[in-house]
Amino acid sequence: EDQVTQSPEALRLQEGESSSLNCSYTVSGLRGLFWYRQDPGKGPEFLFTLYSAGEEKEKERLKATLTKKESFLHITAPKPEDSATYLCAVGQPGNTGKLIFGQGTTLQVKP
Amino acid sequence: NAGVTQTPKFQVLKTGQSMTLQCAQDMNHEYMSWYRQDPGMGLRLIHYSVGAGITDQGEVPNGYNVSRSTTEDFPLRLLSAAPSQTSVYFCASRDRVTDTQYFGPGTRLTVL
Numbered sequence: 001e002d003q004v005t006q007s008p009e010a011l012r013l014q015e016g017e018s019s020s021l022n023c024s025y026t027v028s029g030l031r032g033l034f035w036y037r038q039d040p041g042k043g044p045e046f047l048f049t050l051y052s053a054g055e056e057k058e059k060e061r062l063k064a065t066l067t068k069k070e071s072f073l074h075i076t077a078p079k080p081e082d083s084a085t086y087l088c089a090v091g092q093p094g095n096t097g098k099l100i101f102g103q104g105t106t107l108q109v110k111p
Numbered sequence: 112n113a114g115v116t117q118t119p120k121f122q123v124l125k126t127g128q129s130m131t132l133q134c135a136q137d138m139n140h141e142y143m144s145w146y147r148q149d150p151g152m153g154l155r156l157i158h159y160s161v162g163a164g165i166t167d168q169g170e171v172p173n174g175y176n177v178s179r180s181t182t183e184d185f186p187l188r189l190l191s192a193a194p195s196q197t198s199v200y201f202c203a204s205r206d207r208v209t210d211t212q213y214f215g216p217g218t219r220l221t222v223l
Binding site for chain 1: 144152209213
């Protein structure tokens, strides 16, 4: 059964304290691993897509990496505005566009 | 370019009532989908469409109907609302070239 698990469920950091969020997955055939940011009361906002083990993508203080079994979202020197829930999703095989989401990691960055 | 829009933003229903959640996109995307988001469950796929006239079931389709008569619109119908359908509903459309899915702002539904 295809499955996505994110850890930790919640993370509290001090401003400037770097850390990583984990997304582990089991899927019969990966068609992309996606990271989204979700603010309270809003829809998910796209951050990154990764396709191959070893691939990395960066955007401001965020860097996403991918291995054959997991992905990490590294947050370097976070600021309070980085506080949000971060969602990981895997694309299922074929061209259906179907995604399986993890439960998310809620990040709080304190000044 | 409004992206993905959803209406209404909030809705309260009584058990047994029916309603339609509206979703529209102006990006000419063929693929559209509906998810529900519940605490601790993540987003779960309800129904999806790969083009006008074509729809299919996702992970949790029971109690919901969809149709796709145009590329732009993908309404979700609740035929007889139940308290278990209390949730936040998100519509998404997918850019086939980049695989990126764009989500709407959501509809928060409460069924009493």
